[in-house]
Amino acid sequence: MRDGLTRRKLITTGLAATAGASGLGVVAALARRYGLIPPNHRGIFGPSETLTYAAQRLLIPRHSLAREFNRSEISKFAPVNGNPPDNENYHRLLAGDFVDWRLVVNGLVTRPSSFSLLELKRFPSHSQIINLVCEQGWSYIAEWSGVPLSYVLNLVGVRPEAKYAVFFALDDWWESVDMVDAWHSQTLLAYDMNGQGLSAGHGAPIRLRLGRELGYKSGKFLSRITIVDSVKNIGKGLGGANEEDGYSWYAGI
């Protein structure tokens, strides 16, 4: 406790000094020291990506919660961003109510597994009314129910080297988060939205709902979660499909 505070104070001082001066190298050094280098630390925005991510992780308690709302605050209208996957596999799964779908969980885990929708629905469920904020400038409040990702991670047993959870979807979307957000209590594998089964548009059969990151990190139509110690060999190594289009890897809100 005391160590944590001392450490936080030290780091705050370091970051504050750096923010004022031109010494982004100091942040990089601090970030490196605490293993807080985001996958997209190179390029023009690299130093500021590192600054944002390292500052958030060092200064904000890891269990801090996104704001939750009352039922009366649920938005009347919830936009759908994009179309459901337009491929034969998705059409077939959707037509069969996803009985043939499975969520694969593998990588740095002691018991690689796959789960059917029914199995996931039988696990303890959690509901949360939170805001979904799209980087395009719109947002809506909705209630999501599902199984906390932490429950599934405990079932498969995450190995100590784990650094990121990578999510793959039935379209060409993929994204990753660090293990702080993976274990976070508001990180949900959601199958219900506002008390009803997820529509295809909102991500059937299962979507990720992260409380503390922008909408594009909350993958719809999930098919696989892979736990890794590095994302450098996945795609262009930037941590996600959106990052390859120039978005931030860390999209904390």
Ligand SMILES: Nc1nc2c(c(=O)[nH]1)N[C@H]1C(S)=C(S)[C@@H](COP(=O)(O)O)O[C@H]1N2
């Ligand atoms: N698989 C997949 N997940 C995705 C996307 C996508 O195109 N494919 N779009 C993202 C974006 S940009 C946002 S804002 C939210 C929107 O969720 P909604 O369509 O349920 O409102 O989903 C995210 N998850």
Ligand SMILES: [Mo]
């Ligand atoms: Mo978005």
